[in-house]
Amino acid sequence: MSGRWARGAWAVGAGLALLAGLAWLVGPSSALLLAAGLAAIGGVSWLPGRAVRVVGAALLAGTLFACGRGGLDAGPAAALALGVAALAARLLPVAALRRLAFAIPSLVLLVFVTTLLMYEAPGNPFAQERVASPQVEEALRAQYGVPRSGTAFFAVYMKRLLLDGSLGPAIKVQGRGVVDLLAPAVPISMALGLLALIIAVALGLLLGIRAGLRPQSAADYGSMGLAMLGISLPNFVIGAALMIVFALQLGWLPVAGWGGYAHLWLPAVTLALPYAAYIARLARSGTIEVMQQDFIRTARAKGLPERSVVLKHALKGALLPVVSFLGPAAAGILTGSFVVETLFGIPGMGQWFVKGALNRDYSVVLGTALFYATLITVFNLLVDLAYGWLDPRAVSEP
Amino acid sequence: MTRAAAGPWSDAWRRLRRNRLALAGVVVLIAIALACIAGPPLLGLDAETTHPQLRHEPPSLAHWFGTDALGRDFLARVLLGGRTSLLVGFAATLASVIVGVAYGAVAGYYGGRLDELLMRVVDFLYGIPYMFLVILIMLMFAETARGDPLPVFLALGLVQWLTMARIVRGEFLVLRNREFVLAARLIGAGDARIIFRHILPNALGPIVVYATLTVPAVIILESFLSFLGLGVALSWGQLVSEGVSVVNPIRSYWWLLVWPSVLLASTLLALNFVGDGLRDALDPRAQR
Numbered sequence: 111m112s113g114r115w116a117r118g119a120w121a122v123g124a125g126l127a128l129l130a131g132l133a134w135l136v137g138p139s140s141a142l143l144l145a146a147g148l149a150a151i152g153g154v155s156w157l158p159g160r161a162v163r164v165v166g167a168a169l170l171a172g173t174l175f176a177c178g179r180g181g182l183d184a185g186p187a188a189a190l191a192l193g194v195a196a197l198a199a200r201l202l203p204v205a206a207l208r209r210l211a212f213a214i215p216s217l218v219l220l221v222f223v224t225t226l227l228m229y230e231a232p233g234n235p236f237a238q239e240r241v242a243s244p245q246v247e248e249a250l251r252a253q254y255g256v257p258r259s260g261t262a263f264f265a266v267y268m269k270r271l272l273l274d275g276s277l278g279p280a281i282k283v284q285g286r287g288v289v290d291l292l293a294p295a296v297p298i299s300m301a302l303g304l305l306a307l308i309i310a311v312a313l314g315l316l317l318g319i320r321a322g323l324r325p326q327s328a329a330d331y332g333s334m335g336l337a338m339l340g341i342s343l344p345n346f347v348i349g350a351a352l353m354i355v356f357a358l359q360l361g362w363l364p365v366a367g368w369g370g371y372a373h374l375w376l377p378a379v380t381l382a383l384p385y386a387a388y389i390a391r392l393a394r395s396g397t398i399e400v401m402q403q404d405f406i407r408t409a410r411a412k413g414l415p416e417r418s419v420v421l422k423h424a425l426k427g428a429l430l431p432v433v434s435f436l437g438p439a440a441a442g443i444l445t446g447s448f449v450v451e452t453l454f455g456i457p458g459m460g461q462w463f464v465k466g467a468l469n470r471d472y473s474v475v476l477g478t479a480l481f482y483a484t485l486i487t488v489f490n491l492l493v494d495l496a497y498g499w500l501d502p503r504a505v506s507e508p
Numbered sequence: 509m510t511r512a513a514a515g516p517w518s519d520a521w522r523r524l525r526r527n528r529l530a531l532a533g534v535v536v537l538i539a540i541a542l543a544c545i546a547g548p549p550l551l552g553l554d555a556e557t558t559h560p561q562l563r564h565e566p567p568s569l570a571h572w573f574g575t576d577a578l579g580r581d582f583l584a585r586v587l588l589g590g591r592t593s594l595l596v597g598f599a600a601t602l603a604s605v606i607v608g609v610a611y612g613a614v615a616g617y618y619g620g621r622l623d624e625l626l627m628r629v630v631d632f633l634y635g636i637p638y639m640f641l642v643i644l645i646m647l648m649f650a651e652t653a654r655g656d657p658l659p660v661f662l663a664l665g666l667v668q669w670l671t672m673a674r675i676v677r678g679e680f681l682v683l684r685n686r687e688f689v690l691a692a693r694l695i696g697a698g699d700a701r702i703i704f705r706h707i708l709p710n711a712l713g714p715i716v717v718y719a720t721l722t723v724p725a726v727i728i729l730e731s732f733l734s735f736l737g738l739g740v741a742l743s744w745g746q747l748v749s750e751g752v753s754v755v756n757p758i759r760s761y762w763w764l765l766v767w768p769s770v771l772l773a774s775t776l777l778a779l780n781f782v783g784d785g786l787r788d789a790l791d792p793r794a795q796r
Contacts, residue, residue: 148629148632149625151628151629151632152624152625152626152628152629153625154628155624155625155628156621156624156625212628212631212632213635216632216635219632220635220636223636224640224644227641227644227645227647227648228644228647230648231644231647231648232648338777338780338781339777341780342724342773342776342777342780343773343776344728344731344732344735344745344748344772344773344776345732346731346732346735346748346749346752347748347769347772347773349752350748350751350752350765350769441637444637445637445638445639445640446639448639448643448732448736449732449735449736452735452736453735453752463640463643464643464736467643467644467647468647468737479640482637482640483635483636483637486635486637487635490635
């Protein structure tokens with residue numbers, strides 16, 4: 111059949127084009143490795159069920175071992191990892207293991223991609239320092255585990271991560287590990303992100319459902335206009351406006367800087383507004399759709415007060431589109447905090463990432479990237495679970 | 509044949525014309541673009557010359573938007589910045605459309621295992637916070653690209669193609685099983701002809717809509733980068749971030765923050781209104 115051949119030709123052509131693009135960006139040998147990694151990830155959906163169990167459990171064991179090594183010796187960590195992985199292989203459904211077999215290599219590939227891009231950028235962590243001689247630089251490179259090639263650095267980094275559960279020493283901050291460095295920033299960024307997410311969901315649902323219950327009313331036009339404004343204005347314009355009004359003019363809240371969690375309100379609202387706007391629009395269309403369903407008519411016909419019709423029957427339907435937006439929203443809010451943390455001078459993870467990228471502190475950049483990516487992966491898994499609970503009809507995708 | 513093909517488009521045009529907000533958006537966009545392109549030469553503005561005795565002048569007849577910290581005419585700078593922002597928006601969107609449509613078309617048209625493979629790659633890229641990628645890509649270009657922002661922003665566009673690929677793939681998956689595709693295949697049309705002549709025109713609505721909504725997204729992205737100090741050229745984002753940095757309780761140079769913010773915000777609002785209007789006009793199923 112010519113169709114089969116054509117498909118093969120297209121696949122090879124697309125693969126070669128992708129490879130050429132990558133080679134242009136990062137060089138030929140790294141491009142080959144990258145393509146192999148992408149193929150491995152893509153191939154996960156081709157594996158038969160039994161193979162997925164083995165691969166998923168093995169990957170889980172490796173990850174757990176690395177996590178366990180953060181606090182345990184090799185022996186107990188291995189025992190823990192193998193035990194949990196064996197249980198997981200028995201008990202978890204294939205779909206869940208397939209997700210693991212996709213997610214864990216994705217994180218490894220992310221480390222690889224980040225490494226390549228960092229090595230492509232001009233400069234290196236030791237460039238600014240007054241290095242007396244090439245020998246001294248070599249000694250520094252050996253001490254911090256920063257070889258001259260990106261692939262070698264990746265190997266060193268992954269080996270350290272897997273065997274010792276360590277994110278390595280921070281290169282530009284002498285005598286401190288990446289973990290110690292980031293540890294104080296994590297709760298601040300998490301609090302900021304969580305507060306922003308809560309504000310976004312609460313505000314968005316409130317506006318969206320009210321608008322959706324009475325389409326074409328003044329409340330509808332008002333909240334949708336507000337939503338449009340929230341989507342269109344860049345974060346830092348909103349932030350600057352809030353800062354001028356609430357901190358400078360009214361003096362209700364601290365301007366910027368860090369002195370405790372009261373400093374989180376303005377940045378959290380700034381971060382939340384665009385997402386509140388999207389959520390309001392989704393909740394509005396979800397509500398309009400669900401209110402036309404037969405079961406709503408039934409609920410009304412049996413004499414339920416409008417309040418319980420909305421809260422008990424309509425709310426779940428209105429939530430569906432919002433829940434599937436939560437994954438991307440959380441990712442956006444977390445990384446959007448780069449800008450907001452800079453604007454308000456908050457010492458969180460985002461600042462470390464930007465600082466690390468500008469200083470070429472490879473370990474700090476990889477540490478933050480890995481942290482955010484893991485968080486987003488876990489969050490997406492949770493969102494999928496919630497989706498299945500809200501709408502049992504939804505078939506989970508592999 | 510041509511008449512039948514024109515049907516849905518003229519319908520869409522009629523629906524779009526009735527949408528006052530979208531029309532207003534088009535007018536605002538054209539006005540801003542014209543001002544940015546033709547304004548500086550027509551008004552004889554100069555964005556470079558510094559006037560040490562005219563620092564931080566508030567808006568006046570001589571300098572409509574005031575002057576900045578070095579005494580440069582702020583109107584000229586805002587219009588020049590607008591050129592960059594608009595160019596970035598459209599160039600990056602074009603790049604993302606080309607890549608996204610090609611990728612999504614191949615995945616959706618051939619389906620099966622190839623589709624699975626291609627879509628897992630998209631899933632992987634989706635999982636990377638795009639801010640990471642963009643910042644890292646900007647670092648790669650940071651020193652070589654001063655003064656020539658285009659390659660950088662093409663790279664930005666290449667980060668934005670994922671959603672486009674998903675949308676196009678979804679359209680192709682549905683359309684490839686329709687009768688007119690079967691008919692075309694029966695009379696001997698090849699894959700390329702079916703993709704470009706038969707399926708792509710039918711998938712154009714969602715592509716146009718999403719592309720319109722990509723432009724403001726890219727402009728915002730560029731302004732974030734300028735704000736973080738990673739920008740490569742004078743743009744609205746850079747001007748706004750300079751304006752933010754002079755906000756303080758003692759003296760306010762409001763014009764440095766207000767003018768670029770207002771122009772940036774009205775451009776983005778207009779683009780979003782046009783995008784929404786196009787969606788309602790081209791995709792009646794998705795109507796509210």
